[in-house]
Amino acid sequence: MPFRFLGLWVVLASLCFAGCATRKTSESQNTDGASAKSRPAPDSPAQQEKRATAHAHYVAGLSHELNREMDMALAEYELALEGDPRNEDLAVDLSRRYVQRKEFDKAVAVLKKAAEKSEESGLMFARLSLVHLQKGDTNAAIDASRAAIKRAPSAMAGYQSLFHLHRALGQTNEARKVIAQADQQPKPDAPFLIDLAQLYMAIDAENFRLTNSPSRIRAKELLIRASGMENTNLLSLQRLAQGFMFSGETKRAAEIYVKMLAQDSELMGVREALAELYLRDNNPQGAAAQLKEIIRDSPTNPQAYYFLGAIAYEEKKFEEALENYRKALLLGLDTQQIYFDIASAQLAQ
Helix, strand or coil: CCHHHHHHHHHHHHHHHHHHCCCCCCCCCCCCCCCHHHCCCCCCHHHHHHHHHHHHHHHHHHHHHHCCCHHHHHHHHHHHHHHCCCCHHHHHHHHHHHHHCCCHHHHHHHHHHHHHHCCCCCHHHHHHHHHHHHHCCHHHHHHHHHHHHHHCCCCCHHHHHHHHHHHHCCCHHHHHHHHHHHCCCCCCCHHHHHHHHHHHHHHCHHHCCCCCCHHHHHHHHHHHHHHCCCCCCHHHHHHHHHHHHHCCCHHHHHHHHHHHHHHCCCCCCHHHHHHHHHHHCCCHHHHHHHHHHHHHHCCCCHHHHHHHHHHHHHCCCHHHHHHHHHHHHHCCCCCHHHHHHHHHHHHHC
16 A cells, blocks of 8 residues: 555544444343433443543554554554443444454453453444364354354344254254344334344245244234334345345335435435336336336346347337337347347337
8 A cells, every 4th residue: 555545545434433432331232212321321432542542542553553563553453442431333343354364262262351341232242252163173163153142132143143053964854943032122122023033934934935934924924013013124124025035025025125225315226126116016017117227227237128129028118118128139138139129029010
């Protein structure tokens, strides 16, 4: 990296660090919100000074890393974490760097120390489980995942970690027990229910397409319940739509995609997914509307023109079909099928 950009990079990274230092009250909040007791008290002047010092160590670490002085960089990151011990993002990032260097014991030490300081989050234990697994210590990995669940039973991270561990070890019955335990949570929020539905899909993937599959029935129940809850997180909504698609609930999936577009009309890939769903559900008008929006945003998209042509052909609008097929060909969709479709449209006129 040219030296003239180094100062700007460090400043930007330091701002990112400052944002990452914001503490989370919990990993998964219920729709009724966190109580006043769960909110962290404001930092005292002494704590603010300590965090400022930690900030300076983090920036120094970035500078060393940019100069490829990794040992010095890691030492500064350690000092930064010591000054801000509840900064989970920094702890996870530092552990990741140690794992990349195959220094698993140091990664474990960082995460254990961070877990001791964290009062509510199970993230450290879930991450610790992954590091133990990479180290080859499966028993320790399982223990860490169980600790994550115990520390944060309303967060999905521990259940996911333990579930995938048991699956990887071929312990299917134990994996089912993890799902059952997660399914007993009294006040799950929408993201928790969506993640739980995905576990049901994963545990019985071979039989999930069967309409009477118990796991499919339960996954669908959870997804429907989640769809009725307040949820504006776009990533969560996308996973909800994908869950409905996998469950065969295409109309519900389409409704979720429409909801996403209402929040942000420029989301990448959502209109394409919605157009595909409308075509599956024999709704050519809905599909055409989405394809036209895609073309408005991306006028050189040959696939959108092609499918508009196919819709027009089915509606016996052969001139319109031919025009769209030719645009698709001109934009690079040069396949044997499109030549056949153009000929069919010409003959049908």
